[in-house]
Amino acid sequence: xxxxxxxxxxxxxxxxxxxxxxxxxxxxxxxxxxxxxxxxxxxxxxxxxxxxxxxxxxxxxxxxxxxxxxxxxxxxxxxxxxxxxxxxxxxxxxxxxxxxxxxxxxxxxxxxxxxxxxxxxxxxxxxxxxxxxxxxxxxxxxxxxxxxxxxxxxxxxxxxxxxxxxxxxxxxxxxxxxxxxxxxxxxxxxxxxxxxxxxxxxxxxxxxxxxxxxxxxxxxxxxxxxxxxxxxxxxxxxxxxxxxxxxxxxxxxxxxxxxxxxxxxxxxxxx
Ligand SMILES: C[S@@+](CC[C@H](N)C(=O)[O-])C[C@H]1O[C@@H](n2cnc3c(N)ncnc32)[C@H](O)[C@@H]1O
Numbered sequence: 001x002x003x004x005x006x007x008x009x010x011x012x013x014x015x016x017x018x019x020x021x022x023x024x025x026x027x028x029x030x031x032x033x034x035x036x037x038x039x040x041x042x043x044x045x046x047x048x049x050x051x052x053x054x055x056x057x058x059x060x061x062x063x064x065x066x067x068x069x070x071x072x073x074x075x076x077x078x079x080x081x082x083x084x085x086x087x088x089x090x091x092x093x094x095x096x097x098x099x100x101x102x103x104x105x106x107x108x109x110x111x112x113x114x115x116x117x118x119x120x121x122x123x124x125x126x127x128x129x130x131x132x133x134x135x136x137x138x139x140x141x142x143x144x145x146x147x148x149x150x151x152x153x154x155x156x157x158x159x160x161x162x163x164x165x166x167x168x169x170x171x172x173x174x175x176x177x178x179x180x181x182x183x184x185x186x187x188x189x190x191x192x193x194x195x196x197x198x199x200x201x202x203x204x205x206x207x208x209x210x211x212x213x214x215x216x217x218x219x220x221x222x223x224x225x226x227x228x229x230x231x232x233x234x235x236x237x238x239x240x241x242x243x244x245x246x247x248x249x250x251x252x253x254x255x256x257x258x259x260x261x262x263x264x265x266x267x268x269x270x271x
Contacts, residue, residue, distance in 0.1 A: 004076050005100065007122055008177040011075040014224050016052050023054035025217045029204060030055065030146070034062065034115075036200075037144055037267055043112040047071040048133065049101060049119030053082030053094070059115065060086070060094045069094045070109055072101060101129055106136045117146040124178030126186050127193075134194035137270045143196060146204070147184035149264035153205060154218065157257045162246040165239075166222060169229055184264035196268035204263040210251040215258065219247060 009015055023030075039045060041064045047056045050071035060069045071094060073079050079098045086094045097107055101123055114137055123129050133143060154167055174181045188198060208215045226240040250256040 005074045007075070008174055008179065009122075009225070010228055011077045014227070016078070016081055018220050018224050019051050020054055021220055022217055023058075025214045026146075027058070030117075031058070033144065033146070033265055033267075034059070037113065037142055039063065039113055042066040044068045044070070044110055046106075046109065046111045046114040046136070048114055048116040048129075049073060049122070050078070050082065050096075051075075052078045053085055053096075055115060055117065056082060056094055057085055057089065057091065060091045061089075063093065065093055067093060068109075070107060070111070071096045072099055072106065074098065074100045101132065106132050108136050111137055111141050113141060114143040116143065118148070120145065120147045120183030120187065121174060121181050122177070122179040122183075126180065126183065127190055130187075130190040130194045130196075134196065134270065139270055141270050142199070143191075143268050143270070145184065145187060145266045145268075146263050147187065147266070148181055148261050149184040149203065150262040151181040152261075153259055154261035155259055156250050157259070158253075160246040160250060162239075162243045163222075166226070166243050169234055170225060173229070173232070173234065184266060187264075187266050187268075191266070191268045195271050197271055198266060198268045200265070200267045202265050204260075204265060206260045208258045208260065209254070210256065214260070218258065218260065222247065 004011060039062060043063045044067055045059050045063060047059060047069055050056045050073045053071055056069050056071040063069065071082060076098060079096055082096055102125060114133055120126055120129065137143060151171055156163055171181050191198060206214055222243060226243060229235045230240060
């Protein structure tokens with residue numbers, strides 16, 4: 001049996017659950033984005049780096065049986081989870097390809113859209129990814145990205161030095177694994193080089209209190225990634241406890257606010 005193809009965030013059960021929460025938190029903004037871009041019944045959407053398929057399933061329900069979602073994902077665990085979710089919902093319009101975006105040919109298709117969220121940060125050659133997308137996206141189709149543009153916007157007020165140290169470990173480990181946290185920054189140039197023109201670009205950034213649902217998104221990331229950092233020997237238990245204590249203090253302070261990492265939404269058309 002082929003081994004699981006892991007990546008820097010991991011593909012274990014906790015990460016699968018975290019991606020689910022992350023999708024639910026972002027869902028209103030994502031649905032709004034898809035609607036503005038024109039995703040509707042009958043459309044064909046390529047989901048690039050689909051994870052366990054939370055977005056792919058929403059897309060499949062939106063495009064309906066006359067449309068189609070083609071989901072590309074490297075992790076076998078995530079592919080299996082996506083297959084299970086599709087079966088549970090009797091979805092027959094999702095085609096799943098277990099492949100590595102960096103060294104496989106992408107399946108050709110009559111796509112109207114490509115959706116790519118939090119993947120550009122993790123591939124080790126962003127230019128190759130855009131080149132491959134350019135190779136399969138038909139003229140007039142749209143590619144939609146939600147990717148980090150400035151990860152260091154993620155901070156607390158009052159400041160939490162331990163969260164900032166944690167954030168620096170995140171940035172460093174993503175870079176060490178061959179990725180680039182601020183993945184969106186290169187997109188305008190790369191899209192231009194590969195025959196796309198940007199139709200819209202907008203920032204998504206939030207200022208949250210502990211009672212906001214979205215607060216759970218970075219907080220669950222901290223919890224799962226602390227474990228990951230311990231596992232790879234980057235930090236020790238004491239460091240993790242200090243981060244947790246800092247978070248707890250922010251949660252108790254009614255005046256504390258968290259600013260989220262900047263996400264850029266970029267919609268580009270293939271010329
Ligand atoms: C942060 S997750 C985002 C998943 C999904 N797009 C979402 O928004 O929920 C990044 C995903 O990219 C996948 N990935 C990273 N590098 C990849 C590669 N080279 N080929 C295929 N998938 C890759 C990972 O396995 C993971 O599922």
